[in-house]
Amino acid sequence: MSALDRIRxxxxxxxxxxxxxxxxxMPQCGFSSRAAQALMECGEEFAYVNVLMxxxxxxxxxxxADWPTFPQLYIKGELVGGCDITLELHExxxxxxxVHEARGxxx
Numbered sequence: 869m870s871a872l873d874r875i876r877x878x879x880x881x882x883x884x885x886x887x888x889x890x891x892x893x894m895p896q897c898g899f900s901s902r903a904a905q906a907l908m909e910c911g912e913e914f915a916y917v918n919v920l921m922x923x924x925x926x927x928x929x930x931x932x933a934d935w936p937t938f939p940q941l942y943i944k945g946e947l948v949g950g951c952d953i954t955l956e957l958h959e960x961x962x963x964x965x966x967v968h969e970a971r972g973x974x975x
Contacts, residue, residue, distance in 0.1 A: 870924075870928075871922075871924035871927070871928040871929075872928050872931070872932060874924075875925060875928065875929055875932050876932070878915070878917060879932075879942045879945055882914075882915035882942075883943065883944060883970040883971050883972070884907070884912065884913075884915065884941075884942070884943050884967050885915040885916065885917065885941075885942050886903060886904060886907060886914060886915070886916045886917075886939055886942075887916070887917045887919050887925070887938060887939055887940040887942075888900035888903065888904060888916055888917070888919065888938060888939040889919060889938055889939070890920065891904075891916065892905075892907070892908060892916060896918075896920055897938070899937075899938070899939060899950070899951035900938060900939045900951070902951055902954075902955060903939040903941060903951045903954045903955070904916070906954050906955055906957075906958035906963060907963070907967065909958065909964075910958075910964040910967040910968070912964075912967045912968055912971045912973075913971065919938055926938075933947040935947055935949070937950050938950070939951055939954070941953075943966050
């Protein structure tokens with residue numbers, strides 16, 4: 869399976885997934901740390917992929933949705949954005965609602 873096929877499977881198979889450098893518990897960059905923290909504050913489970921542990925995903929993910937940087941947040945199969953957009957949605961209170969609805973909660 870190609871890296872792009874794995875990414876497609878991960879994005880469609882998880883309601884909320886964050887591609888980041890490191891893990892939520894041990895982030896390896898400040899942007900990934902802030903995005904993961906915003907998601908954790910939503911109080912819902914989310915999947916993540918440590919792109920540093922998978923060089924093929926690290927190389928191919930920017931091509932998947934034409935987004936060049938990490939982290940990348942996907943909700944319900946759609947790219948939401950990177951750190952700045954994730955933090956902006958969190959500050960507005962929209963991220964929690966998006967994550968909750970994606971995880972099967974009602975609006």
